[in-house]
Amino acid sequence: MNHPGPTRLIVDDREWHGAMPAALAACAAFAVEIRRLPVGDYCLDDALLFERKTLPDLAASIADGRLFRQSLRLLKATLPAALILEGSARDLASSGMRVEAIRGALVTVSLFMGLPVLRTRDAADTLLTLSYAAQQRRTLANGGLPRHAYRPRGKAALQSHVLQGLPGIGPARAARLIQRFGSVEAATGADLDALSEVAGIGPVIARKVRWAVEEPRGIYVREKGSNSRHSGGPRQHETRTIASH
Amino acid sequence: MNHPGPTRLIVDDREWHGAMPAALAACAAFAVEIRRLPVGDYCLDDALLFERKTLPDLAASIADGRLFRQSLRLLKATLPAALILEGSARDLASSGMRVEAIRGALVTVSLFMGLPVLRTRDAADTLLTLSYAAQQRRTLANGGLPRHAYRPRGKAALQSHVLQGLPGIGPARAARLIQRFGSVEAATGADLDALSEVAGIGPVIARKVRWAVEEPRGIYVREKGSNSRHSGGPRQHETRTIASH
DNA sequence: TGTTTTCGATCTTGA
DNA sequence: TCAAGATCGAAAACA
16 A cells, blocks of 8 residues: 555664765755654555665674674564665775675675665765655555565565475475475475475475474375375384484 | 685676785785686685776776776676775876766665675785685675574564564564464465455555565565655555566 | 563583 | 574554
8 A cells, every 4th residue: 555645764773873864854855753663764655675884883783793683683574675785985994894894795685695785975875765665665666667576575585484494304304394385384384295396395394394394293194286106114103213414 | 615724706807907916915814716617706705796997997887887887797697796996086197087977886886786785995804804704704604694693482473583583573564474374375476455354454564575585576665645744654555576687 | 661581691510 | 702592572463
């Protein structure tokens, strides 16, 4: 649904300092509301989430490992989220952080975690970007433009995380499971044969996964659609040790 | 998909011009191969795909609408892909394109299409970024974030552990889910109403769980009916999926 | 509105 | 010195 009227911008109260209040006052594009947000710094039309960081902020976040956690939290939010990086490389001079570390972190966040990263020059520029984003979202939501395969990026990460709870499943196999089955629901519902078709998953791991996923009352097997043989051997007993990998 | 030894870099033959050959010669990190790629300009370890554009290139792509199609093709490729933007805003001076147009396009590509965008200064910098990406991919094994190394033994504990990967689900609710549904498979397959019947799980958490478990397609837009303020309420608004194709 | 449960941050311990 | 584990507090969601 689209909100009529001006773009609604919710700003986290902790973010209400520095150049931002003045920049917002000078910008008539938003109906601003200041409130504590559970995650992120800015929320547009209740539909887009942004975390703003100056480059020194970013350097600090990298140094103490906060960036990783924060990005993860943004990705887990059900709203599409992005990271806004404000400032130029010059601002880093005093932080003592090497530019290489920044670059590496951005590759991780952007490419591997799938969190979009946008760069802006200053606070006013950030607001401009926000207004672009809001505008485009409305257009897209109206169906005015053809919709393209937008993937809520962080979801894959979360799904992968869930599947990694399964025995024998780490990041790599979890990613392939999602790729092959499309969802956690489908992956946990897959039978032995389907699981074994996934690259990197053989009969042994497939059976472990089924074992973990199935109902414990297991002597009389009632498999859903599968008419394939039921794991040739005896049902694995509960006391069996599951090797972690 | 994992290659031992040096990073394998396939460069599209059409990309073999300008500063790149020299920069590559000066960079010993890659085993380079020049070949025609079906999509993208660079391919790392047969696992990551990159399209490189200088800022003037980008401006031209925007002007004739190519950017959009190219991004879509990259997204549709089976490999994870990213766009590398090379150069600084100064390079745009002669192109006659306004910086705003660039910004708008980047918001679209990065945020709404979900194609990661990385910025670099020059060819050497681009190669550096590529090498970071290759390095990290090997470390992460293409999957994302490793979950706890520790995995419980025993079926009940393991099942609980798997479910605890879901948002809003900790030990207590995980145990109840197992109790109610009997298995991970059944729990992940349960619909909203069934989930809500479980003690300690209400509409909010039920929706979060379904969100995490379902297939990740579509743009999430806030729904019409909820015009009430959500102060203190969850960030997770009721969402509606707009089918994307 | 009160209680339960989860989640994030900090601190500690051990390698 | 850094990483993993446990603990604590606060917020959120359920009943």
